[in-house]
Amino acid sequence: xxDLKSKIxxxxxxxxxxxxxxxxxxxxDDIRIKFLGKNGLITALMSEIKNLSLEEKKxxxxxxxxxxxxxxxELELAKTSIxxxxxxxxxxxxxxxxxxxxxxxxxxxxxxxxxxxxxEIEDIFISMGYEIADGPEAESDEYNFSALNIPHDxxxxxxYDTFWLDVPGMLMRTHTSPVQVHAMRNKPLPLAVVAPxxxxxxxxxxxxxxxxxxxxxxxxxxxxxxxxxxFATIQTFLKALFKKDELDIRIRPGFFPFVEPGVEIDMxxxxxxxxxxxxxxxxxxxxxxxxxxxxxxxxxSGINPEEYSGFAxxxxxxxxxxxxxxxxxxxxxxxxxxxxxxxx
Numbered sequence: 001x002x003d004l005k006s007k008i009x010x011x012x013x014x015x016x017x018x019x020x021x022x023x024x025x026x027x028x029d030d031i032r033i034k035f036l037g038k039n040g041l042i043t044a045l046m047s048e049i050k051n052l053s054l055e056e057k058k059x060x061x062x063x064x065x066x067x068x069x070x071x072x073x074e075l076e077l078a079k080t081s082i083x084x085x086x087x088x089x090x091x092x093x094x095x096x097x098x099x100x101x102x103x104x105x106x107x108x109x110x111x112x113x114x115x116x117x118x119x120e121i122e123d124i125f126i127s128m129g130y131e132i133a134d135g136p137e138a139e140s141d142e143y144n145f146s147a148l149n150i151p152h153d154x155x156x157x158x159x160y161d162t163f164w165l166d167v168p169g170m171l172m173r174t175h176t177s178p179v180q181v182h183a184m185r186n187k188p189l190p191l192a193v194v195a196p197x198x199x200x201x202x203x204x205x206x207x208x209x210x211x212x213x214x215x216x217x218x219x220x221x222x223x224x225x226x227x228x229x230x231f232a233t234i235q236t237f238l239k240a241l242f243k244k245d246e247l248d249i250r251i252r253p254g255f256f257p258f259v260e261p262g263v264e265i266d267m268x269x270x271x272x273x274x275x276x277x278x279x280x281x282x283x284x285x286x287x288x289x290x291x292x293x294x295x296x297x298x299x300x301s302g303i304n305p306e307e308y309s310g311f312a313x314x315x316x317x318x319x320x321x322x323x324x325x326x327x328x329x330x331x332x333x334x335x336x337x338x339x340x341x342x343x344x
Contacts (some may be wrong), residue, residue, distance in 0.1 A: 004060060006050070008067065011180050015071055019078050028082065032075055042068050059179075110341040114214055114333065117321050121216060124240045125194040128233070131216065133193040134304050135179035137200070141169045143178035147264035147300045162344040163200050172200035176217045177258065180312060183219070184216075184301035190222035190310060196317060207329045221293065221303065223311030227261070230290050230311040234265050238287075241271040250284055259291025259312055285323065288315050 015281065017032050035042045038316040045064045049057055122132050145154070155161065179195035187193070196216040203209040233247065238249045242257035246267040256262045265288035275281035295305035318330060325344070327333075332340050 054173040130192045133195045147181045192220045194218040215315040219312045225309045262291035
């Protein structure tokens with residue numbers, strides 16, 4: 001008798017706990033089967049009544065029967081409660097539904113190869129302590145030419161090379177060097193900046209020329225800066241970009257109005273050892289014009305060349321992207337075709 005009483009109490013306790021923790025109609029149905037189904041625990045208790053003595057039937061019969069009735073009632077109440085909660089949740093979901101969140105047949109976008117490359121270049125230079133600088137694409141003659149020691153009779157000022165605007169003295173920048181002038185005039189020294197961006201030149205469009213192209217220029221100004229700092233910076237950058245432990249560079253003399261002395265920096269072709277189509281069988285790739293910033297350029301921006309020195313370098317992001325991704329036609333960068341962008 002004591003065992004049956006204890007058994008009833010344990011089953012009651014288990015039943016109440018499971019109903020209390022039920023969060024779905026499926027769970028409630030599983031509980032119903034477990035306790036009230038054909039082979040359920042409460043059903044088994046009901047079957048045991050016939051094996052009890054008369055006195056035990058009088059004592060436990062009503063208890064078990066009442067337990068069954070209350071269990072059915074509790075399940076029904078729990079079912080009503082969960083159904084109500086689900087209905088409220090559905091209403092809230094519909095009320096907070098954002099019609100712009102789901103767009104049928106929406107196409108997936110892809111990052112442009114320039115975006116990939118610029119992000120990687122910026123990460124490399126930031127790790128070297130450089131700041132990313134930006135400037136206007138519509139520039140003045142002062143910032144694009146005069147402040148960079150480019151004289152008035154220089155061919156770059158010719159109307160056939162530069163897009164001059166209707167506003168007197170204004171043009172579409174032909175390089176990103178004006179950003180360096182803005183930095184020299186507005187930022188404190190020492191100064192280390194890198195400026196990637198669009199440039200514009202009057203070109204006949206073909207597979208290797210566009211009127212819009214991407215360029216990146218860098219500059220470092222501090223005390224006691226020398227040519228050795230340029231070479232170390234460029235070599236470190238190229239190793240990181242092309243993921244090479246060793247990468248040779250070659251230095252050739254070059255002339256640029258805003259640097260003195262000026263050099264051309266070539267890198268050993270990272271794609272071959274004995275010559276390939278990329279390096280035109282020479283094993284070298286021309287990349288960087290660079291040099292020590294001309295004293296006149298420093299003076300134009302209010303920097304004393306007797307106290308400070310610096311170097312500047314530049315390279316074509318378009319050319320670098322074509323090398324990096326094996327692109328053979330510059331026009332692909334601006335045709336807007338998704339099949340081209342899907343590759344990146």
